[in-house]
Amino acid sequence: MDGAMPANFSPPGVETQDDDAFLADVRAFLDQALTPDLRLAGRRTLGVHAEIGACRIWYRRLYQRGWIAPAWPAAWGGTGWTPRQRFLFDRECSRNDAPILFATGLRSLGPLLIEMGTRDQRDRYLPAILSGDDLWCQGFSEPGAGSDLAAVTTRAVRDGDDYVVNGSKIWTTGAHFCERMFAIFRTADGEKRQQGLTFLLVDMDTPGITVVPIIEISGEHEFNQVFFDNARVPVANRVGEENDGWSTAKRLMELARSNNTPAALVSRVLLRTTAALAESEAELEPALRRRLAGLWIELEAFERLEYAALGSGRPRKGDVGGTSMLKLIGSELHQKVAELALDIAGPRAAATLAAVGLAGDTVDDGARALAKHFAVRAATIYSGSSETQRNVIAKALIAAR
Numbered sequence: 357m358d359g360a361m362p363a364n365f366s367p368p369g370v371e372t373q374d375d376d377a378f379l380a381d382v383r384a385f386l387d388q389a390l391t392p393d394l395r396l397a398g399r400r401t402l403g404v405h406a407e408i409g410a411c412r413i414w415y416r417r418l419y420q421r422g423w424i425a426p427a428w429p430a431a432w433g434g435t436g437w438t439p440r441q442r443f444l445f446d447r448e449c450s451r452n453d454a455p456i457l458f459a460t461g462l463r464s465l466g467p468l469l470i471e472m473g474t475r476d477q478r479d480r481y482l483p484a485i486l487s488g489d490d491l492w493c494q495g496f497s498e499p500g501a502g503s504d505l506a507a508v509t510t511r512a513v514r515d516g517d518d519y520v521v522n523g524s525k526i527w528t529t530g531a532h533f534c535e536r537m538f539a540i541f542r543t544a545d546g547e548k549r550q551q552g553l554t555f556l557l558v559d560m561d562t563p564g565i566t567v568v569p570i571i572e573i574s575g576e577h578e579f580n581q582v583f584f585d586n587a588r589v590p591v592a593n594r595v596g597e598e599n600d601g602w603s604t605a606k607r608l609m610e611l612a613r614s615n616n617t618p619a620a621l622v623s624r625v626l627l628r629t630t631a632a633l634a635e636s637e638a639e640l641e642p643a644l645r646r647r648l649a650g651l652w653i654e655l656e657a658f659e660r661l662e663y664a665a666l667g668s669g670r671p672r673k674g675d676v677g678g679t680s681m682l683k684l685i686g687s688e689l690h691q692k693v694a695e696l697a698l699d700i701a702g703p704r705a706a707a708t709l710a711a712v713g714l715a716g717d718t719v720d721d722g723a724r725a726l727a728k729h730f731a732v733r734a735a736t737i738y739s740g741s742s743e744t745q746r747n748v749i750a751k752a753l754i755a756a757r
């Protein structure tokens with residue numbers, strides 16, 4: 357964060373008359389477009405995106421309405437909304453249980469290509485990201501390269517107009533349904549490991565690519581291992597220079613971390629937990645009541661931090677510390693909220709899981725609270741662990757002294 361708030365900053369919770377017409381428009385659209393099955397898919401979400409069929413339907417409806425990419429520049433398909441309108445839109449979607457999109461292309465790769473892609477890459481890939489025809493997965497981690505990402509060994513060897521790729525990527529979320537992948541591969545063995553990496557865009561139906569599922573502790577299938585066996589990737593699919601993929605990947609990670617766990621995602625769980633309590637009319641222990649109130653305060657503080665940091669729609673280039681802070685605070689808050697939901701469910705969580713499995717409709721029934729708690733354990737690992745974010749923030753603070 358550069359410390360500057362958007363010129364029209366006002367507290368997100370305070371509505372003005374100007375918002376009325378905008379909100380009425382949004383609510384009318386959601387009333388009509390968010391059918392009960394889509395709302396159910398939104399409520400049932402455990403991980404970072406809703407069931408993929410519901411995601412694709414919701415994605416398409418937002419695209420047809422022209423509202424799929426509020427944070428993109430209007431010239432590239434954005435809505436032209438103010439930061440405040442974007443915030444209000446996200447909040448309405450949360451309050452109405454809209455499916456959480458699988459949006460790596462929208463939130464990370466699209467903005468990266470707008471900044472760093474060639475004209476051909478923008479023309480070819482951006483329209484399909486907007487329409488939802490192309491979903492993108494991220495191929496960074498490998499069996500021997502996670503927090504230490506520069507240890508990547510999957511090789512891309514230049515052969516005429518192609519790179520020939522061999523090796524494997526792991527923990528690749530959505531590789532089993534995505535049309536494309538962005539990834540970094542080793543193209544040289546420089547003195548500094550970061551200097552021999554190249555950032556490529558890969559079609560998932562390329563001959564030589566095999567996707568093998570990995571099942572999570574929550575029982576869901578979100579990620580995979582992806583094997584490359586002489587898979588050919590055109591040189592034209594390179595973003596940035598050969599052997600300078602580290603710079604491209606760093607910018608990609610700033611974009612990804614800035615919206616990895618947005619406040620709107622955390623607020624869904626807190627809203628459901630609070631609503632379920634109100635419906636059950638159960639008397640909550642004072643200690644749990646205090647925790648619930650405390651988390652609402654933490655969420656509001658986080659909303660304001662996010663609002664101030666992302667006023668322009670995306671983080672300032674080079675703001676590694678600020679984007680890591682958003683990722684760290686958002687993901688740890690998400691875990692605290694899921695943990696409270698589980699503590700409120702108490703023994704009911706295990707009992708419901710044994711009795712009905714995950715057949716319930718919402719995260720507020722016992723079994724879903726337990727499954728959600730398991731799913732959210734991963735939030736402080738993916739997109740860089742909390743320890744990694746703290747290291748980045750510490751380095752940024754030291755460099756700024």
Ligand SMILES: Cc1cc2nc3c(=O)[nH]c(=O)nc-3n(C[C@H](O)[C@H](O)[C@H](O)COP(=O)(O)OP(=O)(O)OC[C@H]3O[C@@H](n4cnc5c(N)ncnc54)[C@H](O)[C@@H]3O)c2cc1C
Binds near residue numbers: 734
């Ligand atoms: C649900 C989920 C989805 C994911 N999706 C993707 C994806 O789509 N694409 C992709 O590329 N990757 C993905 N990942 C992988 C993720 O980015 C890595 O798991 C993460 O970067 C950590 O790497 P690692 O698992 O190899 O753990 P390691 O790097 O081996 O770390 C193990 C532990 O050591 C700690 N540690 C490591 N180095 C340091 C250090 N220098 N200082 C302090 N502590 C340290 C870590 O914090 C961690 O607690 C996903 C992971 C999960 C859990």
